[in-house]
Amino acid sequence: METIREYFKSPWRVLVYIILILSAFLWLVPVITGLITSLRTYDEILINGFISWPETITFENFKTAWDRGGLSRYLPNSFIITLPSIVLTMFLSSLAAYALARFKFPANRVIFFTFVGGMMLPFQVLLLPVFKLTDFLGLYDTYWGLIFFHTAFQLGFCTFMLRNYMRTVPGEIIEAARIDGCSEIGIWWKIMLPLTLPAIAAIATLEFTWIFNDYLWAIVLTSNDALKPVTAGLATLQGQFVTDWPVIVAGALIGTLPTLLVFLFLQRYFIEGLTLGSSK
Amino acid sequence: MSRTKRDIIPYLFLVIPVLIYIIWVIAPMFYTFYLSLTNWNGLTTPEFIGFKNYTKLFNDKVFYISLINNLKWLGVFITVPVALGLGLAMMLNTAIPGEKFFKMTFYMPMVLAMVVSGLIWGWMYHPKGGLINTVIVSAGVMAKGPGWLSDRDIVLWSIIIVAIWRQVGYVMVLYLAGLKSINPQLLEAATVDGANRWQVFWGIILPLLTPVTVIVLVISVIDSLRAFDLVSVMTRGGPANASSVLANFMYIESFNNYKMGYGAAIAVILFLISLSFIALYLWRVMQDEMEY
Numbered sequence: 001m002e003t004i005r006e007y008f009k010s011p012w013r014v015l016v017y018i019i020l021i022l023s024a025f026l027w028l029v030p031v032i033t034g035l036i037t038s039l040r041t042y043d044e045i046l047i048n049g050f051i052s053w054p055e056t057i058t059f060e061n062f063k064t065a066w067d068r069g070g071l072s073r074y075l076p077n078s079f080i081i082t083l084p085s086i087v088l089t090m091f092l093s094s095l096a097a098y099a100l101a102r103f104k105f106p107a108n109r110v111i112f113f114t115f116v117g118g119m120m121l122p123f124q125v126l127l128l129p130v131f132k133l134t135d136f137l138g139l140y141d142t143y144w145g146l147i148f149f150h151t152a153f154q155l156g157f158c159t160f161m162l163r164n165y166m167r168t169v170p171g172e173i174i175e176a177a178r179i180d181g182c183s184e185i186g187i188w189w190k191i192m193l194p195l196t197l198p199a200i201a202a203i204a205t206l207e208f209t210w211i212f213n214d215y216l217w218a219i220v221l222t223s224n225d226a227l228k229p230v231t232a233g234l235a236t237l238q239g240q241f242v243t244d245w246p247v248i249v250a251g252a253l254i255g256t257l258p259t260l261l262v263f264l265f266l267q268r269y270f271i272e273g274l275t276l277g278s279s280k
Numbered sequence: 281m282s283r284t285k286r287d288i289i290p291y292l293f294l295v296i297p298v299l300i301y302i303i304w305v306i307a308p309m310f311y312t313f314y315l316s317l318t319n320w321n322g323l324t325t326p327e328f329i330g331f332k333n334y335t336k337l338f339n340d341k342v343f344y345i346s347l348i349n350n351l352k353w354l355g356v357f358i359t360v361p362v363a364l365g366l367g368l369a370m371m372l373n374t375a376i377p378g379e380k381f382f383k384m385t386f387y388m389p390m391v392l393a394m395v396v397s398g399l400i401w402g403w404m405y406h407p408k409g410g411l412i413n414t415v416i417v418s419a420g421v422m423a424k425g426p427g428w429l430s431d432r433d434i435v436l437w438s439i440i441i442v443a444i445w446r447q448v449g450y451v452m453v454l455y456l457a458g459l460k461s462i463n464p465q466l467l468e469a470a471t472v473d474g475a476n477r478w479q480v481f482w483g484i485i486l487p488l489l490t491p492v493t494v495i496v497l498v499i500s501v502i503d504s505l506r507a508f509d510l511v512s513v514m515t516r517g518g519p520a521n522a523s524s525v526l527a528n529f530m531y532i533e534s535f536n537n538y539k540m541g542y543g544a545a546i547a548v549i550l551f552l553i554s555l556s557f558i559a560l561y562l563w564r565v566m567q568d569e570m571e572y
Contacts, residue, residue, distance in 0.1 A: 020371055129307070220535065252400055260391060264384075
């Protein structure tokens with residue numbers, strides 16, 4: 001208590017604190033609105049106005065969104081698409097990153113910059129060919145169509161990050177293993193991967209939110225309602241319950257729960273992932 | 281181990297990732313250039329028509345609306361969230377009661393799917409039952425609140441506000457990391473020498489944050505050019521294309537109107553705009569490389 005009083009001795013700090021509290025409140029308004037809306041009925045909101053004491057609190061909207069709105073189908077789909085994509089990207093990018101971080105060879109720079117440049121492309125420049133390719137491979141309207149694309153595209157970012165991280169591993173460890181007769185694949189598996197685990201955890205957390213939240217590729221590479229991830233499903237839900245906002249908002253809240261939980265529990269990794277690339 | 285065997289090893293590690301990257305990312309990029317020179321509806325074989333898509337595009341009113349909207353978006357994005365994010369980072373850089381709560385609050389929009397944010401904000405913008413107009417009307421500011429998503433003059437700004445709400449936390453994270461790497465003794469020395477807060481900020485902190493600022497700006501530009509989800513969910517570019525952006529325009533021409541050659545031409549323009557910023561970023565990375 002004493003330290004807090006000490007802290008606010010300067011009027012400058014009080015001002016800063018008031019600004020922070022007001023901004024934080026402003027930032028939370030959409031979430032609070034969402035929560036309140038999802039627990040009320042639309043009729044009641046329209047009759048009494050949004051700012052009124054709720055007459056009844058109901059969980060019916062969540063149930064409607066889950067059952068009739070199809071979220072019970074969409075939400076598992078999101079996991080079926082996201083988890084394999086993350087495993088595949090992390091696996092492949094750690095292979096590529098090891099080669100780029102630890103070997104001198106003529107094409108090293110070219111390959112590295114291709115990965116870095118590719119990760120910043122606007123999606124639209126890939127949209128039509130990838131759509132055509134997916135169709136050609138018979139993967140249109142399958143989970144694999146999305147999994148392959150996410151895996152491939154995220155290779156750019158993951159390879160970039162992991163390669164920079166692997167560069168910081170002391171060379172002596174690797175040399176020692178080589179002298180002991182360890183194969184290169186053995187060094188990658190037994191030395192590099194364990195030492196890069198913190199970076200892998202951070203990047204994988206970030207990738208989870210990115211891939212899980214993808215909307216554009218989901219609507220381009222699937223049309224079958226049974227395969228849609230939750231983002232595309234919510235757009236469908238919006239069309240189905242055009243005016244029943246509490247149901248739409250309840251659906252949106254369910255749809256965002258997984259990434260929100262990941263963020264709450266793995267916040268440290270999430271933030272590390274975001275700053276890995278910028279603060280060298 | 282023989283010399284040649286040693287030389288081949290990195291390529292063995294790279295062959296699968298690089299192949300996948302070429303097939304799904306690099307080759308498609310070039311193929312889009314070719315498609316932009318064709319007439320294609322997605323089913324037939326693309327038919328070569330030269331630069332006709334581009335001449336048509338440069339006479340298309342919607343193209344210019346979208347382009348200008350993208351530029352407005354970009355202009356706002358490299359200023360407003362950057363300033364807000366930097367300001368918040370400065371405020372939260374010291375130990376402060378409730379620091380964790382504040383940080384989480386500003387980070388949170390980043391992890392929500394844009395679709396989710398778009399839906400919730402779409403409801404807040406609702407002309408009658410929505411929160412914003414309810415507040416405006418009950419506070420007596422206006423008899424009838426504005427049509428946030430139906431008025432052609434404000435719809436784009438209504439969407440950009442959502443994007444700012446989301447972007448600020450990202451900028452803040454990057455600046456907080458940058459601030460952490462500044463040596464506090466440097467700032468103390470300046471204060472001892474009689475510099476005030478303002479002078480320390482402009483004269484020392486901001487220049488030291490330049491590398492972070494470059495990355496923040498590049499990310500902001502790229503994100504503003506990628507803008508699609510919010511527009512698609514909140515307005516689909518309407519009313520009367522007033523909130524259309526290139527990414528959304530491209531999607532609608534390609535997948536709703538089945539003019540895929542035309543869509544490819546829009547994608548190429550979008551790519552060319554991004555190119556200079558991608559190049560700037562690559563140049564930055566290259567400079568870091570030289571330090572090794």
